[in-house]
Amino acid sequence: MDIKQLRFLVALDETRHFGQAAERCHVTQPTLSMRLRNLEDELGVELVQRGQRFEGFTAAGQRILAWARSLLAAEAGLLAEAAACRGQMIGTLRLGVVPLSGFDPMRLIASFSAAYPQLRFQLFALSSEEILERLGRNQLDLGLSYLERLDRQHFTALELAETRMGLLHDRRHFDFAGAALSWESLAELPLGLLSSEMHFRQSIDHGFRSSGLSPQPWLETDAVHQLLQAVGQGLCCSILPLHHGLGELDANLCLTPIANAQTLAPLGLIMRRSEPRSALAEACFAIAEANARPIDGLDHSIASSD
Known part of the structure; x- marks a missing residue:
């Protein structure tokens, strides 16, 4: 073999x-x-x-x-480790990201690439559970996921920010007055939402339930691009993170804040604790710690759990 x-x-x-x-x-x-x-x-x-x-x-x-x-991932890690021992930081960083994470992963990648120009990147859209499983099996280097069920004995995490929510709509089809919307004002809208098993959707459902509401979505999907297509055609509105950058993709799209709307758990960058641990993961995690800043002047908690 x-x-x-x-x-x-x-x-x-x-x-x-x-x-x-x-x-x-x-x-x-x-x-x-x-x-x-x-x-x-x-x-x-x-x-x-x-x-x-x-x-x-x-x-x-x-x-x-x-x-x-697993063996191919171990080989890639071995080669990256050997390069690190030679004073080089090369190879491919494998980053798992939950859909609609509320933190633009390109911000992380840009900072990693600036520090280590020879790095390449692989991004995988995965559920929180899949990210932890693949980190544990060394099939990912880092994960960008929610910290709600994180086992602190096996993983270390850098808390990045809470994920606040807004209503994404096409201003040619929907017009909302006011600086912020309420859950009650959304209940009668045609809504396109992520599938019910996803963490972000569960936070949306919790927000509606907290206001005594249980609206039925017009569209459910596990693909973010399908939500954007439906919103862009004026078929529905969607609830998305405020700081993901999706509202900037089209001049006609508008992301209006929803009052008292955030995910059930903070978002963080996750790395496995046990060896063998990728040298790329350690180096990039350290960059993220050094560069962590509050978003838009808000007092977010940013802490490494060691």
């Missing part, structure tokens, strides 16, 4: 196509197929369901695939 075989396996999972996986790995399709069969022979289990085309992975293949991803 060698690391290339594991790359072939992961590429096949990501492309779901033998030819595209071979192209991504810069080998011929027969070479990729032969190396995967060699891997199956060595492990003594069938990994890939084959027909005239790729049909998926076997149950054993799914389990082996998870290990392959």
Whole structure:
């Protein structure tokens, strides 16, 4: 077994196509197929369901695939650690971000890139639970997530800010007077919201319930771009974080603050405590600590939990 075989396996999972996986790995399709069969022979289990085309992975293949991803992540961490020992900070920082985090992740990436110009970045939109799971398995370097259920024994966190909410609407279709809106004023609007299992949506539901309201959303989706499309076409309004930058994407979009509206838990940058811990994670976490500032002059709590 060698690391290339594991790359072939992961590429096949990501492309779901033998030819595209071979192209991504810069080998011929027969070479990729032969190396995967060699891997199956060595492990003594069938990994890939084959027909005239790729049909998926076997149950054993799914389990082996998870290990392959962990080993590839460990290899990437090893190479980054070796570079750090040589005084270089290179490689790819893997950052997991909850949808509608209320903190623009590009602010973090810009500061990391300014300090270490050779860094590359991978962003993954994940739930809070998925971020913690992948951090624990070293499949992410850092996570931008809510701190409500954080296990402080296994993770350290830098609290960035509370996430305040506003109503996103297209001013060509909806017009709201006043500096701030109330939950009551939103109850009768056609609303497009994230799916109910997401933390940000749960905070929205809590806000309505606290005012004795239970509106039914006109649209529910787990994709932020679909919310923006619906709002841009005047089909609905949406409730989004005030400081995410989404309202700046279109001159016709307006994000109006909602009074007494914030998420149930603060947002933070999270890093695993235990070794092996990526040198990239430690370096970038330190930059975030040094650069942490209150947003818009508000007195947000910014603290590292060690």
